Amino acid sequence: NSIIAIVGRPNVGKSTLFNRLVQRREAIVDSVSGVTRDRHYGKSDWNGKEFSVIDTGGYAIGSDDIFEEEIRKQVALAIDEADLIVFVVDVEDGITPMDAEVAKLLRKVKKPIFIAVNKVDNAMRDADAVEFYNLGLGNYHTISSINGSGTGELLDAIAEKIPAPEEVDLEKKELPRFAVVGRPNAGKSSFINALIGEDRNIVTNIAGTTRDSIDTKYNRFGFDFNLVDTAGIRKKSRVKEDLEFYSVMRAVRSIEYSDVIILVIDATRGFEGQDQNIFWLAEKNRKGVVILINKWDLVEKETNTMRDYEAKVREQIAPFTDVPIVFISALTKQRLFKAIETAVEVFENRKNRIPTSKFNDVMLEVVKNYPPPAIKGKFVKIKYCMQLPTQTPQFAFFCNLPQYVRDPYRRFVENKLREIYNFSGVPITIYFRQK
Ligand code: GDP
Numbered sequence: 001n002s003i004i005a006i007v008g009r010p011n012v013g014k015s016t017l018f019n020r021l022v023q024r025r026e027a028i029v030d031s032v033s034g035v036t037r038d039r040h041y042g043k044s045d046w047n048g049k050e051f052s053v054i055d056t057g058g059y060a061i062g063s064d065d066i067f068e069e070e071i072r073k074q075v076a077l078a079i080d081e082a083d084l085i086v087f088v089v090d091v092e093d094g095i096t097p098m099d100a101e102v103a104k105l106l107r108k109v110k111k112p113i114f115i116a117v118n119k120v121d122n123a124m125r126d127a128d129a130v131e132f133y134n135l136g137l138g139n140y141h142t143i144s145s146i147n148g149s150g151t152g153e154l155l156d157a158i159a160e161k162i163p164a165p166e167e168v169d170l171e172k173k174e175l176p177r178f179a180v181v182g183r184p185n186a187g188k189s190s191f192i193n194a195l196i197g198e199d200r201n202i203v204t205n206i207a208g209t210t211r212d213s214i215d216t217k218y219n220r221f222g223f224d225f226n227l228v229d230t231a232g233i234r235k236k237s238r239v240k241e242d243l244e245f246y247s248v249m250r251a252v253r254s255i256e257y258s259d260v261i262i263l264v265i266d267a268t269r270g271f272e273g274q275d276q277n278i279f280w281l282a283e284k285n286r287k288g289v290v291i292l293i294n295k296w297d298l299v300e301k302e303t304n305t306m307r308d309y310e311a312k313v314r315e316q317i318a319p320f321t322d323v324p325i326v327f328i329s330a331l332t333k334q335r336l337f338k339a340i341e342t343a344v345e346v347f348e349n350r351k352n353r354i355p356t357s358k359f360n361d362v363m364l365e366v367v368k369n370y371p372p373p374a375i376k377g378k379f380v381k382i383k384y385c386m387q388l389p390t391q392t393p394q395f396a397f398f399c400n401l402p403q404y405v406r407d408p409y410r411r412f413v414e415n416k417l418r419e420i421y422n423f424s425g426v427p428i429t430i431y432f433r434q435k
Helices: 014-022 026-033 064-081 097-107 123-135 151-161 188-196 244-256 273-284 305-317 336-350 356-369 407-420
Strands: 002-007 041-046 049-055 084-090 113-118 140-142 177-182 202-206 215-220 223-228 260-266 288-294 325-327 382-387 394-399 429-434
Touching (some): 014 049, 014 113, 064 097, 084 151, 113 123, 188 336, 288 305, 305 325, 325 336, 356 394, 356 407
Parallel strands (some): 002 049
Antiparallel strands (some): 202 215
């Protein structure tokens, strides 16, 4: 999966373009959990190609003079971390000195760069846009991120540069790829160090092809697995890590590359907004998830402390609550084996494939006993169901009137399915389709 970074000066329309590209609807879903999530990255697909989009603009801070420095940093990071870059400029302003400077940075880059000339709402603006040839970055796309014109063509061009999804051979024995992610100071490095210890059982370093090497193979507690490089592992560039944008970028990238996300939470701080973002991102990417509550040694315990803590975290990850939560201490090395064992289990659960005949026997019985509620006198009849031949668990229920199946019923079916089969830690998708 490719990562697209949107760069440009403030107020050129980066966020509006971002929202268009990721067809942002999650905000509504989020209101259910009562959390406002400030997101500058999203997941989308176009012409069968999947990609993550990052709006670098969300990370600029306050006043004008810091702006320039900040923008320069963001463009530099985008150049390092993204696979494709969309440079947004504003036709009303023409080429500003800042644009020229960004262009100068981008001209040195070998990655695909798309210039999006924004606010082109009419033919006259179209003529004005010609000026942007002078950026020296080749052709440009005119868009109006307000009314959406031109974004389709821009996406066509972008999708063309994104490699087709790899065919994954399910039979092939692949090592689990785990990414350890979490907020700064949650204890990611401590966890990894405690895990791989002094006797660093590194087996090989699988060199990345076009990218930096991402995976490092480990053998620990009798399990073979790859740890996917994250900001926590790579401590070289301290300065970069100070930037929230940088850590988000690393998290996005490592999530893309992993099978299971090991989300480390600082027990003394609890599950916070940023954790929710990462959790959401993992779920969106249909990755397995294990939550580690680290620094458990620091928490004063009474009867039920763990149970209550767990219940609270589950509230915060609703509606996807079928996720293992393990209480650990990287410091005292408590339950580290359990943590890895659980991650391996989630990896296996994610590969669960239920034979169609058995699935029908079981799930048709369930939906027969609890059919979808009739809407306007219409009765939905589910006739057949199956797990789809997809890389991650997805299920189709074929029925006469799929449009009458509402979300609560979908959730009911998902919960039943999770009760019967083991998909712990694994996001699943359920479709209702016309037979
Ligand atoms: P990272 O930024 O997520 O990699 O976090 P670090 O691994 O650098 O840890 C941040 C701080 O928390 C350090 O001072 C660690 O010593 C401390 N720490 C990490 N894990 C634990 C733990 O399980 N218990 C306690 N008491 N402290 C921990």
